Amino acid sequence: MTFAAIAKQLRGAVLALTAAAGVAGVAGAGEIYGIPVTEGDVPGYVPDATCGTCHGEIAARFPTIGMGRSFYRPSAETAIEDFDAPPFYHAPSDRHYRIDLRDGDYWFSRWRAGPEGARLDLFERRIDWVVGSGNRSRVYLYRVENGTMFQLPLAWYSQEAKWAMAPGFEFADHPGVSRLVRHRCMTCHNAYPEVPHGAGDFGMPEVFPAELPEGIGCQRCHGPGAAHVEAAFDEGIYGSDLDAVRAAIVNPAKLSEDRARDVCYSCHLQPSVPLPATLRPGRGVYDFRPGEALDAHIVQVDIVDATRAPDARFEINHHPYRMEQSPCFIESGGAFGCTSCHDPHGKAPVEERQATYRAVCAGCHETAEVHPDLAADADCTSCHMPARRPQDVPELWVTDHRIQLPPETDPLAPLDKRPAEVTEAFLYHPPADLRPGEAVIAQTFSILNYTNKTADHAAAALGRVLSAEDPAEFEPWLVFAESALRLGEFETAYAAAEQAALLAPHHPVPVKMMGLAKLQLGDLDAARALTERSLGMAGDMAEQHLNLGLMLARAGDTEAALASARRALSLNDTIPQAWRLIARLAEARGDRAAAAEAYEAALRIDPGAMADREALVALLQALGRSGDALLHRALLLRDMRTTAE
Numbered sequence: 001m002t003f004a005a006i007a008k009q010l011r012g013a014v015l016a017l018t019a020a021a022g023v024a025g026v027a028g029a030g031e032i033y034g035i036p037v038t039e040g041d042v043p044g045y046v047p048d049a050t051c052g053t054c055h056g057e058i059a060a061r062f063p064t065i066g067m068g069r070s071f072y073r074p075s076a077e078t079a080i081e082d083f084d085a086p087p088f089y090h091a092p093s094d095r096h097y098r099i100d101l102r103d104g105d106y107w108f109s110r111w112r113a114g115p116e117g118a119r120l121d122l123f124e125r126r127i128d129w130v131v132g133s134g135n136r137s138r139v140y141l142y143r144v145e146n147g148t149m150f151q152l153p154l155a156w157y158s159q160e161a162k163w164a165m166a167p168g169f170e171f172a173d174h175p176g177v178s179r180l181v182r183h184r185c186m187t188c189h190n191a192y193p194e195v196p197h198g199a200g201d202f203g204m205p206e207v208f209p210a211e212l213p214e215g216i217g218c219q220r221c222h223g224p225g226a227a228h229v230e231a232a233f234d235e236g237i238y239g240s241d242l243d244a245v246r247a248a249i250v251n252p253a254k255l256s257e258d259r260a261r262d263v264c265y266s267c268h269l270q271p272s273v274p275l276p277a278t279l280r281p282g283r284g285v286y287d288f289r290p291g292e293a294l295d296a297h298i299v300q301v302d303i304v305d306a307t308r309a310p311d312a313r314f315e316i317n318h319h320p321y322r323m324e325q326s327p328c329f330i331e332s333g334g335a336f337g338c339t340s341c342h343d344p345h346g347k348a349p350v351e352e353r354q355a356t357y358r359a360v361c362a363g364c365h366e367t368a369e370v371h372p373d374l375a376a377d378a379d380c381t382s383c384h385m386p387a388r389r390p391q392d393v394p395e396l397w398v399t400d401h402r403i404q405l406p407p408e409t410d411p412l413a414p415l416d417k418r419p420a421e422v423t424e425a426f427l428y429h430p431p432a433d434l435r436p437g438e439a440v441i442a443q444t445f446s447i448l449n450y451t452n453k454t455a456d457h458a459a460a461a462l463g464r465v466l467s468a469e470d471p472a473e474f475e476p477w478l479v480f481a482e483s484a485l486r487l488g489e490f491e492t493a494y495a496a497a498e499q500a501a502l503l504a505p506h507h508p509v510p511v512k513m514m515g516l517a518k519l520q521l522g523d524l525d526a527a528r529a530l531t532e533r534s535l536g537m538a539g540d541m542a543e544q545h546l547n548l549g550l551m552l553a554r555a556g557d558t559e560a561a562l563a564s565a566r567r568a569l570s571l572n573d574t575i576p577q578a579w580r581l582i583a584r585l586a587e588a589r590g591d592r593a594a595a596a597e598a599y600e601a602a603l604r605i606d607p608g609a610m611a612d613r614e615a616l617v618a619l620l621q622a623l624g625r626s627g628d629a630l631l632h633r634a635l636l637l638r639d640m641r642t643t644a645e
Helices: 005-021 048-053 055-062 181-190 225-233 244-247 255-268 319-325 326-329 350-362 438-451 456-469 475-486 490-503 510-520 524-537 543-555 559-569 576-587 591-603 610-622 626-645
Strands: 030-032 035-037 088-090 097-100 106-115 121-127 129-131 138-144 149-151 152-156 162-165 297-304 420-429
Touching: 005 088, 030 225, 048 055, 048 591, 088 162, 097 162, 106 138, 121 591, 121 626, 152 576, 181 255, 225 244, 244 524, 420 438, 438 456, 438 543, 456 475, 475 490, 475 510, 490 510, 490 610, 510 543, 524 543, 543 559, 543 576, 559 576, 576 610, 591 610, 610 626
Parallel strands: none
Antiparallel strands: 030 035, 088 097, 097 106, 106 121, 129 138, 138 149, 138 152, 152 162, 297 420
């Protein structure tokens, strides 16, 4: 049978499989042979279920590795957690956490303990997505009306079968229920979603569609598959030309060593979690495609950590970074790499994996010469690449890919998390075509992100580059504007944001920055006009409706301010500042009950806001709710003592 005849038979099978997988076309999306094809910022992708029609054996094996189960809806069928465990108490933040399974849905709860077991500041939310295969851990996300997603503070650690705080939430001052999920994060934890044109541009609002792919699929490593599917099915163009069909998609095994390595490195090379790689100006979050040079897309940043020697740093995503420190990688000139040992399509049984690893080692090392007392089937990796607790997520353990002599200490011994103390940041594998000015931009971007845009030395360095080179890309101007705002340099912030807006006239965020700068400069009319203009460019920016409400309140237009705050909450009901504004407006019109209700809502989201609790205590007393007032006063005193300590 010719390939064309086989293709004819497969068309119906593809459509049936796609339908069975629950894959539907997104409104406005393209199609080929009835199969949805993404458009917008991420064009040319088909449902990964389509791939399994012709590549069934690979598709069946892929879920055996973590990438195949990286992101999915929670369900009773896939539950691995212990829902009967006691609530997890986090002493540094004085809060209790729990995740329950209710009628097949996962629900998150957080509260503060009052007298006699009272649950105060109770925040509850249905969990929309799970991140992580569960091989080692799972973390949990929820999505609000406008498409913004947030990570919740609790995680499940499978290896020790326990609940504990998720990475980044271990200390008292953590982001609570408001840790924003960014497109940059999701590009490595999931397949590319269909998003509108420009949604992946630097600095754009972080919003996601309601329906997302489930898991890192075939096309994250092979590139968009629509042309490949069309070539396979379109007899009129290709007929039985298998070479043309294969040429219509990227096969990483056929790439050069550098380009093949870049496919893995696009997600797995991360020299520093605190200072992640920066996008090069002009590149969007979703721009990288397999087969391209990764350093044309991002610039990697490494650090000096005052608390650890360089070769002692070991983080959760250090697989290639540590591998590159190994003699095996260095002496092979990079020929030894990820796929020397790993099959990206599936996980073999343990015995087969060990035999594969031994064969790789034996390609250079004669076991009898190196270890004459070892059996021929000994496992090299358990000694030379042991599982180890990473410094940033010590609740679990992963393989240390720095091939070395066996460690003298137990790599699985309990480990206290100590944040890195960054004393220097420098570029790692800087691209050959990187201009000196762009090198400074990449370095300062990372430093400013690490310091929440408040490192004045980095901002000054970025300002000098802008003055000397006047770059034609908007990204450095936008970062400089935000940093100047944080540092209180409002005239400078406005000028930089204005330049960013001229270079990126489609982008709402530079206009937003201009409005915030004018607000701080006391020009309420200009601030309001700019804020309304930015909302006209991207109407689902909940924080901009809040900003407009604050401006209207300052101008004395309380009804319009209240409407803006309510609009913000209709898009994202977990903005404590919006509830706070509603509370103040209610107080101003003498509605104490409405004010107390709004302050209670704000404290459910941000229970550490002592000014809100103090205002709530006074309102509760005035309303005659003395018992409730005493409960909240007890929490307020507890927080005041903790702050004083």
